[in-house]
């Protein structure tokens with residue numbers, strides 16, 4: 758059976774970057790760049806939303822450990838699990854983080870975690886590369902993996918705020934006759950709300966790109 762679009766695209770992207778850059782640069786570019794600075798920003802951002810020492814975190818689409826590394830410097834979590842689809846990214850993340858930080862590879866539409874419930878799940882720059890059906894399937898499972906009262910915070914692109922990225926995506930699509938180097942998905946807030954509520958979440962807030970991390974963010978809550 759063919760691999761999912763996201764596995765093929767990200768695997769090839771990472772391999773291209775590793776062939777043309779040193780390892781630190783490749784691992785940074787693969788997740789959007791600014792590895793140290795953006796990692797620190799993301800860590801401060803999630804702490805501003807209520808992440809505290811002792812909590813359990815699921816980092817969905819954790820990449821090369823940009824957020825994980827910063828979190829491990831900033832606060833003492835009682836569990837961190839990062840999931841991604843590219844082995845090379847997870848190897849790098851593992852090298853950069855304490856042994857207590859666990860990383861798992863997953864190429865399916867199911868999230869392979871059992872016996873652990875999380876206070877926070879994060880999805881930074883991942884639903885920006887998935888289809889609505891995939892977003893729905895993963896959102897449902899993340900809901901089940903949260904404790905009652907837990908939060909799911911993810912970033913997204915929307916036409917209104919990220920037209921430059923949409924235009925660049927159009928040009929790449931035209932040139933390569935397909936999305937390149939990967940799919941860029943643009944969601945609007947109404948779609949996010951419908952998907953979230955169908956899963957059982959309440960929408961706590963939307964955060965503007967300029968008030969947070971450059972992408973739009975939604976904070977969802979699992980009812981107590």
Ligand SMILES: C[S@@+](CC[C@H](N)C(=O)[O-])C[C@H]1O[C@@H](n2cnc3c(N)ncnc32)[C@H](O)[C@@H]1O
Pocket residue numbers: 763764767787788789817818819820821822823824840841842843846863880881882883886
């Ligand atoms: C733009 S990067 C962001 C990485 C990380 N969240 C960060 O902000 O540093 C997107 C990541 O999502 C991963 N990814 C894409 N599709 C995925 C899927 N279906 N399941 C898990 N990870 C996925 C990619 O391999 C990549 O590491």
